[in-house]
Amino acid sequence: MTIQAMQKTPPAIPGTYVRMLFDYLEGQGCAAEAVLGEPAPAADAGGLSYSVGRWQTLLERAAQHLDDPALGLRVGATISPAHLGALGYVLLASSGVPAALERYVRYQRLVHDVSPVGYRLDGNALVLEWSAESRGVGLLVNQCGMAALVQFARDITGSGVTPLAVHFVEPQPADMAPYAALFRCPLVFAADATRIDFAVSLLSLPLRQPDPALVAMLESQVQHRLASLPQKDDLAQLVRRHIASSLIQGEPLLDQIAGELNMSGRTLRRKLEQGGNTFRMLLDETRLQMAQGYLRDKRLALPEVALLLGYSEQSAFNRAFLRWSGDTPSSWRRKMFIGLAITER
Structure with missing residues (x-):
């Protein structure tokens, strides 16, 4: 291996x-x-x-x-x-x-x-x-x-x-x-x-209990990002929350999230489509909303934002963010802080 x-x-x-x-x-x-x-x-x-x-x-x-x-x-x-x-x-x-x-x-x-x-x-x-x-x-x-x-x-x-x-x-x-x-x-x-x-x-060997301070910080960040996600029907929102909580461990898969919801991947796909959604759509929307939240945090470098969103390469995150927003993460962050500075004057 x-x-x-x-x-x-x-x-x-x-x-x-x-x-x-x-x-x-x-x-x-x-x-x-x-x-x-x-x-x-x-x-x-x-x-x-x-x-x-x-x-x-x-x-x-x-x-x-x-x-x-x-x-x-x-x-x-x-x-x-x-x-x-x-x-x-x-x-x-x-x-x-x-x-x-x-x-x-x-x-x-x-x-x-x-x-x-x-x-x-x-x-x-x-x-x-x-x-x-x-x-x-x-x-x-x-x-x-x-x-x-x-x-x-x-x-x-x-x-x-x-x-x-x-x-x-x-x-x-x-x-x-x-x-x-x-x-x-x-x-x-x-x-x-x-x-x-x-x-x-x-x-x-088993792992010891996670560091409480770090885990609390991560959970706080995730919950804060979740609160900013737009509300949809109950199932879609539930899927988004599971996606957000799973991103730190890599890109979540439909079957993985379906299993967490006690249903098959086929059933979850069908129910999402009935509500006008797809798993990929919810994954992209969740990542975009959480990415924008993380980018507002000056303490996080772009590679760390990519990591927290489940990407193993920053270049993959850059391409995805450009596709979602029409802008690169660094450019979006720079414009956001410039706009904030103008507002505060």
Whole structure:
């Protein structure tokens, strides 16, 4: 089983992820903005992105200031769902580790695009392997990414899961102690690929209770968008509500929604047609209304809006929104804020 990397886009890292470094420095008693030479991204900075070079430079400044060549490990180990922005919502909404892992691989390049990771089964091992791009981002960036993934796996399962092995493409460091303390498994350096091997049993672990704050935020957003949807007959409105609640897990299908309503897909299709509707029509209308609501929220970057609407690629969302509204999402958002500014004068 292999998940292929998605189509290349310019590497970018969300402000929510970069904030992890600022938070770590503050926790060490440092004035993070003075050390790094720039202001911290806001806690809800989903619309702010950093180039991989800029992220590498920030990590290097912090490592030099603290004289800590393993800084990336320590920063990555502090990850929380909030540091992944909207992707954190998606993972917390998953039914289990397999669903969370597949969604992470599917959506990662929308919100955290440095070196994409794929996974495969290799005997009794679940292998997570980063692309060849990991060779050019630097040890600190790879430290942070790999530590964050292992720590997130531990947090989301509520277990002390330990990898079978961790592989770095960089040469072996002089001090192995920080690596051993975090990963607690065999370590390979100067490896052919950046990868982490877990026991296949990881896939059968249950997920812990979702983060209440993130879930409440997501539910609040969905309910707010639902309230703005135009009212139709009872069945159509019920379908729209099920569509809206399901979008975070990907594009909902007619049979899926029909099952939630305790009827067959054929029956649901027939009843919708009797009311002058089709499932595709309701799906598009719901997505448009929710998209416009999300676009009014400056905290959400366009890739995050696409993710929350069930798209795995922003380009697909852009094309759909253009078809619905005659405008691109970025242009619609810009015009909306210009109009709002004029109104407020």
